[in-house]
Amino acid sequence: ARALDAPLAEAWIRALAAAVDVHQRELTDLDSAIGDGDHGSNLHRGFTAVLAVLDALQPADAGAVLGRTGSTLISKVGGASGPLYGSAFRAMGAALPPSPATPAEFAGALAAGLAAVRRLGGAAPGDKTLVDAYTPALAAFERAVAGGAGLAGAASAAAEAAERGMRATTPLQARKGRASYLGPRSIGHQDPGATSTALLFRTLADVTG
Numbered sequence: 001a002r003a004l005d006a007p008l009a010e011a012w013i014r015a016l017a018a019a020v021d022v023h024q025r026e027l028t029d030l031d032s033a034i035g036d037g038d039h040g041s042n043l044h045r046g047f048t049a050v051l052a053v054l055d056a057l058q059p060a061d062a063g064a065v066l067g068r069t070g071s072t073l074i075s076k077v078g079g080a081s082g083p084l085y086g087s088a089f090r091a092m093g094a095a096l097p098p099s100p101a102t103p104a105e106f107a108g109a110l111a112a113g114l115a116a117v118r119r120l121g122g123a124a125p126g127d128k129t130l131v132d133a134y135t136p137a138l139a140a141f142e143r144a145v146a147g148g149a150g151l152a153g154a155a156s157a158a159a160e161a162a163e164r165g166m167r168a169t170t171p172l173q174a175r176k177g178r179a180s181y182l183g184p185r186s187i188g189h190q191d192p193g194a195t196s197t198a199l200l201f202r203t204l205a206d207v208t209g
């Protein structure tokens, strides 16, 4: 794909909802180890509501698809991940132009998404949160675009980087979110939110490739 238009944005969100469905148990098991065991069910509830919203209306452009996704996640998910992912998608949607987004424009939207997460949650890289998957994914996406890659190439590089960032959360001690209450006992477990963020970038690579 050369540009992110409304059908491609909707395909991404539908693929992400399907991935959350497939990986719901894994996300919940990871959250049972260092949190309260609801990350999979939180995201499943949120994305089920998102699918209903997308079924009921035809968003005019990619920004509207992502904006509606974000506001639905904020209103339907009680856990930390709802407002965090919801704000990320809302910021992405607001940053996109009404026309189909070029890879560089989409890189800007992804950057706005991460900025929203960091503003709301206050987590920095290394705090063992979804920021640890999102940050390297965004950097890889931007690097690929600067090197002339299209959406597919940039998304594939971002997915690889997100998965590396996800795995790199295992030895970290959590400094944000519920897992931080465990102190050093959070070490040795992969972060659930970093794991769902890897799904976010992997599904983007799947639908653009």
Ligand code: ADP
Residues within 6 Å of the ligand: 031, 035, 036, 037, 038, 039, 040, 042, 043, 078, 079, 080, 081, 082, 084, 117, 120, 121, 122, 123, 128, 129, 130, 131, 176, 177, 178, 191, 192, 193, 194
């Ligand atoms: P809750 O912790 O409220 O039960 P979830 O289980 O759905 O919410 O989500 C937990 C995930 O949210 C964590 O694995 C972590 O990646 C992410 N998270 C929690 N707090 C923050 C934060 N302040 N900033 C960024 N991400 C966070």
Ligand code: MG
Residues within 6 Å of the ligand: 031, 035, 036, 037, 038, 039, 079, 178
């Ligand atoms: Mg939880």
Ligand code: MG
Residues within 6 Å of the ligand: 036, 038, 079, 080
């Ligand atoms: Mg919870």
